[in-house]
Amino acid sequence: MFFIFSKLLIFLLRPTTWIATLLVYSWYSGIPKRKGRSLAVALLLFFFFSNAALLNVVVKAWEPETITADQIKRPYPVGILLGGFSNLNITPAHDRYNLSETGNRLVNTLELYHKGKIKKILITGGQGSLTQEHPAEAQAVRPFLETMGVRAEDILLEPRSRNTHENALFSKQLIDSLSIEGPFLLLTSAWHLPRARRCFEKAGMEATPFGVDYMSEGGRISPEKLIVPDAGALHRWERLLKEWIGLLAYRLKGYI
Secondary structure: OHHHHHHHHHHHOOHHHHHHHHHHHHHHOOOHHHHHHHHHHHHHHHHHHOOHHHHHHHHHHHOOOOOOHHHOOOOEEEEEEEOOOEOOOOOOOOOOOOEOOOOHHHHHHHHHHHOOOEEEEEEEOOOOOOOOOOOOHHHHOHHHHHHOOOOHHHEEEEOOOOOHHHHHHHHHHHHHHOOOOOOEEEEEEHHHHHHHHHHHHHOOOOEEEEEEOOOOOOOOOOHHHHHOOOHHHHHHHHHHHHHHHHHHHHHHHOOO
16 A cells, blocks of 8 residues: 555655646636636646756755765675666667666666676565566566676576665565675665665665766856746756655654
8 A cells, every 4th residue: 555655655756747727726716816826836837846956955965975986995794775667668678778767766777786796686676566567677687688798697586676765675575585794885876876875775685875877967057947947947946846745654654
């Protein structure tokens, strides 16, 4: 039930949902005062959530700084990569592996492996869809990893988990069954790392966080980022709001 509820909640956390609802209400409202207020709030929300410069300030404050690859002097026995980096809905797919917008999770993990910073890659991620139209992500990505030069014996798969809480629990079970001693390297998007780190700590795993797929950007703020609405910012706000609510829900459930 918690898994189903979390998926349905995503729709309600979208700023675009709030804006569209207010616009529809403003359109159909027969009371001029309420019509005007609804439209004003909708426009205010649009300009707030589409402001890339404001989003960047918030994201920079949220995403943690972690160690960098050059600071890893001794290789970690296992790099634990959380799923969510694939898009199994894209076609064609029979002759290629398609990554999602968080594909940097996988790319950076491959970089660490080939640089000798991690000895093995553990992919933790099962079927994250309610419809279950595709195989578990951890299983689907194996052929691609081998194509990218990862030795078969260095690939560990955990295909059962459906959320971050289960990522930690099932990864712990797999690692214990193989009698591999830590510490391990925990790899996930930087904006997701605070919740992921707490889940793995709760599961009793000694894992060093390694942030990848950062949303925050460096450099000076350009005028267009301050003035021109950015459609991508709306989507990134959705991701961030979902993460904050997820962190709160995990605390209430005792997962962290």
